[in-house]
Amino acid sequence: MSDSNQILDEVTQSDYKYGFVSNIETETIEKGLNEDVVRLISMKKKEPDWLLDYRLKAFRKWQQMDMPDWAHLKIPPIDFQNIIYYAAPKKKETLTSLEEVDPELIDTFNKLGISLEEQKRLTGVAVDAVIDSVSVKTTFTATLAKYGIIFCSFSEAVQEHPELVRKYLGSVVPYTDNYFGALNSAVFSDGSFCYIPKGVRCPMELSTYFRINAANTGQFERTLIVADEGSYVSYLEGCTAPQRDENQLHAAIVEIIAHKDAEVKYSTVQNWYPGDKEGRGGIYNFVTKRGLCEGANSKISWTQVETGSAITWKYPSCVLKGDNSVGEFYSVAVTNNYQQADTGSKMIHLGKNTRSTIVSKGISAGRSHNSYRGQVKINKNATGARNFSQCDSLLLGDRCGAHTFPYIDTKNASAIVEHEATTSRISDDQLFYCQQRGLDAEKSISLIVNGYAREVLNQLPMEFAVEAQKLLAISLEGSVG
Amino acid sequence: MLEIKDLHVSIQGKEILKGLNLSVKPGEVHAIMGPNGTGKSTLANVITGRDIYDNISGEIIYKGKNLMEMAIEDRAREGIFLSFQYPVEIPGVSITNFMRAAMDEIYLYRGKKPMSGGEFLKYFNEKKQFVEMTANLANRSVNEGFSGGEKKKNEIFQMAMLNPDLAILDETDSGLDIDALRIVANGVNKLRTPENATIVITHYQRLLDYIVPDFVHVLYGGKIVKTGGKELALELEDKGYEWIKDHADIQL
Numbered sequence A: 001m002s003d004s005n006q007i008l009d010e011v012t013q014s015d016y017k018y019g020f021v022s023n024i025e026t027e028t029i030e031k032g033l034n035e036d037v038v039r040l041i042s043m044k045k046k047e048p049d050w051l052l053d054y055r056l057k058a059f060r061k062w063q064q065m066d067m068p069d070w071a072h073l074k075i076p077p078i079d080f081q082n083i084i085y086y087a088a089p090k091k092k093e094t095l096t097s098l099e100e101v102d103p104e105l106i107d108t109f110n111k112l113g114i115s116l117e118e119q120k121r122l123t124g125v126a127v128d129a130v131i132d133s134v135s136v137k138t139t140f141t142a143t144l145a146k147y148g149i150i151f152c153s154f155s156e157a158v159q160e161h162p163e164l165v166r167k168y169l170g171s172v173v174p175y176t177d178n179y180f181g182a183l184n185s186a187v188f189s190d191g192s193f194c195y196i197p198k199g200v201r202c203p204m205e206l207s208t209y210f211r212i213n214a215a216n217t218g219q220f221e222r223t224l225i226v227a228d229e230g231s232y233v234s235y236l237e238g239c240t241a242p243q244r245d246e247n248q249l250h251a252a253i254v255e256i257i258a259h260k261d262a263e264v265k266y267s268t269v270q271n272w273y274p275g276d277k278e279g280r281g282g283i284y285n286f287v288t289k290r291g292l293c294e295g296a297n298s299k300i301s302w303t304q305v306e307t308g309s310a311i312t313w314k315y316p317s318c319v320l321k322g323d324n325s326v327g328e329f330y331s332v333a334v335t336n337n338y339q340q341a342d343t344g345s346k347m348i349h350l351g352k353n354t355r356s357t358i359v360s361k362g363i364s365a366g367r368s369h370n371s372y373r374g375q376v377k378i379n380k381n382a383t384g385a386r387n388f389s390q391c392d393s394l395l396l397g398d399r400c401g402a403h404t405f406p407y408i409d410t411k412n413a414s415a416i417v418e419h420e421a422t423t424s425r426i427s428d429d430q431l432f433y434c435q436q437r438g439l440d441a442e443k444s445i446s447l448i449v450n451g452y453a454r455e456v457l458n459q460l461p462m463e464f465a466v467e468a469q470k471l472l473a474i475s476l477e478g479s480v481g
Numbered sequence B: 001m002l003e004i005k006d007l008h009v010s011i012q013g014k015e016i017l018k019g020l021n022l023s024v025k026p027g028e029v030h031a032i033m034g035p036n037g038t039g040k041s042t043l044a045n046v047i048t049g050r051d052i053y054d055n056i057s058g059e060i061i062y063k064g065k066n067l068m069e070m071a072i073e074d075r076a077r078e079g080i081f082l083s084f085q086y087p088v089e090i091p092g093v094s095i096t097n098f099m100r101a102a103m104d105e106i107y108l109y110r111g112k113k114p115m116s117g118g119e120f121l122k123y124f125n126e127k128k129q130f131v132e133m134t135a136n137l138a139n140r141s142v143n144e145g146f147s148g149g150e151k152k153k154n155e156i157f158q159m160a161m162l163n164p165d166l167a168i169l170d171e172t173d174s175g176l177d178i179d180a181l182r183i184v185a186n187g188v189n190k191l192r193t194p195e196n197a198t199i200v201i202t203h204y205q206r207l208l209d210y211i212v213p214d215f216v217h218v219l220y221g222g223k224i225v226k227t228g229g230k231e232l233a234l235e236l237e238d239k240g241y242e243w244i245k246d247h248a249d250i251q252l
């Protein structure tokens, strides 16, 4: 309706508050991608031969692949030779304590609200802080070690726990999986590794904070989470990047393995720089996230709040292999201005009595496009499998678009698959009602949108939920430009 | 407190209010009655600032301030409250959160320190009893899936929370059963002070047995054509609006 459009129009444009650049001495390699670059990255990280091999195989595969074009996205051509594939803050050989971390780095993370000092953290959240291509600091490693939990940077895991990395790397997302997955497998730099031993309930939230700082670089991190039998972990991921006119590429892989009776909750608040009002700049966020419910009664839940990035291409998925295993996907994706998002989930039911739930809330404003793409696949052995999907779209203004692409493929007649979809707008009546109670237009919209996303926000751990709520409000400022 | 002079309002080229005058003083209760579609809700909307009309002229002065120049939310923060004829649903927003957000904004505007979480909850629970609101209802999303009567109760609950200086009740009685009507009316009466004023829009004189008005106005053809005391409501109920045509105070 024209009236709410006008109000949305008037709500002022806010600036991306994480858009600053830190003055950190950075070591980068030459732009461009070829086998030598892959070798160089592997050498810099002092990797064993099997890993270099893995990278090279992935690189060769990638060269034979084409960029996917099936998403509802307009992706400008990407010059992969014009990207720097490795950038690391200069540092001493090994970091043993915080004193050796560049103060500028600590400062950067403080500005982002992430304290790297364990004693300063009020809540029990262990953090792995990744800047550009490397992990700069992992907190609470020692505390967690007492439980037998391994939580460290991916590079460190390669050195310290090669048998685990080798066993699980690529076991859920093989390097042949897709174009960006292959690229990541060839050039991935760092990321987090986490192993929860049998029967251990991780006593604190684990989190990785990703920050792009260097210009012209791509970020290709890799996260691997293994939950052994009967264990539990809740994992959080956050990310931001400076404000730049050029687009930057982020192509990550997250792999999760949940063994028998294990449960992994993975929550993301994605806030990469989305580009400016005219659609200049911003991160291309092309991510492969997949979890394998390997054992019986295992459970993996993905919760994501996606507000950033110029383009998002991302489908956190679950392969439900173990009998009675459970997969969940809760998503809020907000697009504003010229942002584009094509996101959703895949639930692959292999085991008996496997259950999955998909709840997707798309919110589009400005001239943005927001698509839900989901696949529910029930294999012939998945007797008694159930899926429930609900995909809602909320439109703010009349120049944005919401699209839903659900694919359902059932090969077992006993399966029950339900899909519901709605599209709605914020009505003038709702706005007026809120304003009549003393809330200004901006607060009213933010309240209504938060209510709309409530079901998903409720899935987030407390500390994250508060941040996510604020983020939703900020992302929608200047909604219709 | 409220002074409306020669108010003209039109929507989609059609003039709804055609020179309306109304004066409300602190401590007074005014009832406005009139046939369907005559502009009662329109009047309430214009006072509270709803911005859907093509043309508004005339004067609305509230506490000495020109309301026409004030934003919707500022009018609310200045103490004007509307109990909606058709309250809307706001899915996913609990009444608690909704009221919390509203009160924080109002306090901020008035330069008062917002209530702490504990203070707020205590206040909230106190007011709940005011309209005998069940705990269950208070935890639900604003108006979502509420019955007609529950919605109206919720409006008066919010009124109790916000404690307005000028409350406009737009057909708050419609949809209420006998017990609920009594509860709601009692709530409104308890909120009355010599400092605040209430405008009650209704079709039925029954409500006015509970909330006793100082004045009853008949809105007809875009104007207030007759003003009287409580007995005017009874007379109207008895004789209908046809009768008003011949007994208007002003030329129709």
Ligand SMILES: Nc1ncnc2c1ncn2[C@@H]1O[C@H](COP(=O)(O)OP(=O)(O)OP(=O)(O)O)[C@@H](O)[C@H]1O
Pocket: B011, B012, B016, B034, B035, B036, B037, B038, B039, B040, B041, B042, B043, B052, B085
């Ligand atoms: N958004 C709108 N667009 C067009 N006409 C409108 C709109 N809102 C109100 N009107 C018209 O204005 C007139 C007055 O409506 P209003 O709701 O003020 O009446 P009312 O006196 O409150 O009636 P009721 O007793 O039925 O509640 C009606 O003819 C109505 O159709």
Ligand SMILES: [Mg+2]
Pocket: B040, B041, B042, B085, B170, B171
């Ligand atoms: Mg009405």
